[in-house]
Amino acid sequence: MTAVQLNRRSFLSYSFMSGALIVSAPSLIFSNPLNAAEAEDDKTISPLIQINEDNSLVFFNPSPDMGQGVHTSLAMLFIEEMDADFDLVSVKSLSYGLRRNEDGKITWKAVPQFSGGSTSVPRNWPLLRQAGAVARQLLLQAGAKHFDTDISKLKTEKSYVINNNGKRISYGELARAAGAEYLKKDFMPELKNRKDWSVIGKAQKQKDTRDIVTGKPLYGMDMDYPGAKVAVMARSPYLDGYVESVDDTAARALDGVVDIVVLDRPDTDKFYTYLAAGIAVIADSFWIALKARDLLKITWNKGPHSEESSASLRQQCDDLLKTNGQIVRSDGNFDMAIAKADKIITRTYKLPLVSHAQLEPQNCIAHVRKDNVTIIGPMQSPGSASRLAAGITGLDRLNFDIRYTRLGGGFGRRLTSDHAAEAVTISKLSGLPIKLIWTREDDLSHDFYRPMGHHEMTAAFDKHGKMTAWAHRLAGTPKHHRRNGETPEEYFSSDLYIDDFPAGLVDNLKVEYFIAKSGTPQGSWRAPAHTANAFVVQSFMDEIADELDEDPLTLRLRLLGPAREMKYDQHGGPIYDTGRMTNVLQQAAKLAGWGKEIPEGRAQGIAGHFTFGGYCALVAEVELMPDNQFKVHKVSGAIDVGIVVNPAGVLAQMEGGINDGLSAALGQEVQIEGGQMINDNFDRYHMMRLAQSVPVIDVHIVDSEANPSGMGEMSLPPLAPAVTNAIVRAGGKRHRSHPLQPVKL
């Protein structure tokens, strides 16, 4: 049972719109309590639920849905405690809302509005259930008056209040009366016991599917805005390059071209978001804008990175690893342990830059007016769009009109609101409402890439096979290298998670980091550094097992040891539970029939990883094919993300992450030459199609009492090492770098 202190009615706002009761977010549940007088005037409340008179409901979702299913899973949290009928619920995005707190600082109007780092479910787990319980209480109070009885005689079920004589009234019919109810001064919403859940934990289909399969306008790319003109940008093809001169005569002469504006490269110290300098063509339609862009005659200054290439980045990493770097974790005495070791194993693994390549290219609508800004588009972080727009326009962002749409893929790409900043800049320069559309080439060439890096791993063993030392040395391009206010000494923290396995399980440990300098923007890419680190550590595990002549699963379980809670300071902590990792490894192995007979010509590989609070282990079943090719026939996985909100969502994310992980490992590599990204469309940037996808995916979802983690990222990191470990066990070669099937351009 969880209870929350609420003081009085004013913590909620109720209003009527087109005959519907809006139960708004009790902002005080979620932030520091205001005093009642302040709250009475609080105009800063956002709706979370709308109860219509026909008993249908609209849930306003505070976290952008990019395919991870939060439109459904977050609605489930609220609806469970409201005791409403989930089939009657539709979901819309909650408009972005801010308010000033008592210190004058800008904060969330209702609840944090953000999707990233698999945080939506854990963050909203208490908040939305409490808000739902409050809505139910109001309906109960209204029901008590309706039936002229005491609340204790009433129960609720599937959007009805039911009297003990069996008479019932719908939430829709009670909505208006509920809006006039006050909560008692010391009302504490009590949350249901798990055994009474009827929505949470039950497989629910995604709410938006019918609209998706019938082609309804859901995405930023589909949005219209009155009077908006289409903008297409010619961005500097050179990293940090800029416009030296331009002849736009021919472009301006094209019928339908409205304006052409030059965007200087913004100060990266001022804005975390990187924006390429360039020229925006504004026209009546996308096609005209694109044609006009082709007519621009631009001389680019090549900027400071025109010598940069994939080869130069790799060389830099190789050279750095020969030097001494920043020691970011040191346990015991690594050097002494190495000196005493019976066996020392060292391997180096290499990961390239990869692109997000979400299928909906970047786009954004912006309208800068004298006193306000409107932004409509696919955003994971509307807050960063809001801050950038305030920086660009100098306007107070409190009342900006910011609406995030459904995202045609996020994967971390739209945590960075460069598209919004660009659209706002173009609107400001032109004075027009703008719909900015990026082409695929724009999108792949101007991404915030997943960092590249070379990882040198060392493990030492005594003569009994006990692991006595471990070192992880990474030279790579830091994700945070352009982030404001962060010093180079802090960069490591986005690329190495220093409490990851096997930290704490080996007496002598060293984690060392080297910054590779690059002009490429870097960003969060689904499960960020876990994609690289899981590949490295879990590949190395199998190489160790091979050296020690030990079963790979047995080795992992031996190193994890007895179940215990380890401290984990970075995102996903504060605890790493070795027992939960052991369990998913064992469950995945059991599901896959590890060590048992499998079809002729195939072999299995195993890997497990802890990502942002979730534990996932995968067993891949692989067959070698001619010419160093291979086929992944089946993946069996076990996942522990604590209490499961939507089992159907967990299953979908398992399948998606597994295929996405395979796609990334197989053929993806951003190639840089002469300071430019060169594989800028899908003919040259290779993403997996259905034919190479995993045909059979079996999943075991662990039944857990732990608070839920998210589920958008956990299944991806262990996929690549499970596959490459299987390739070796099938008699194939050890892959120590991605892509596994490189494509020659």
Next chain:
Amino acid sequence: MITFSVNGKQVNFDGDTTMPLLWYLREELKFIGTKFGCGIGSCGACTVHIGQQAIRSCSLTMAELDGQNITTIEGLAKEDEELHPVQQAWIDFDVPQCGYCQAGQIMAITNFLKDNPAPTDEDIDEGITNLCRCGTYTRMRKAIHHAAALMAKKGA
């Protein structure tokens, strides 16, 4: 003047004949269910039916459309009527994640199933080449087999 039909309605076009059909559908007719993904006919997000073929509309210009009958995702099942079995299978199997590619997938697959009413896995591997970054392929394959069975039952 180029004359063709979109979702059963005749349209006349006398604009820029080098424009890809995709942008005419999206910007002129507001059939935004047809998505822009790559512009080079690689990802398939913009797949529509032209006559008996599934075509990537980003790579077909207006000049090539005279006399053609075009169907977009909006025209696959009429408003308030029963969905196409592939659309229904997508709902029953909860296929989409971000969903951006799915209209194009469905247009490719509905056409594919006309020629391959009982496809094998190998047929699907060869015939369906649209891109999905979310990785819904495993679910798609199941839903394709299901839709094929639904359609066979209806036809029987």
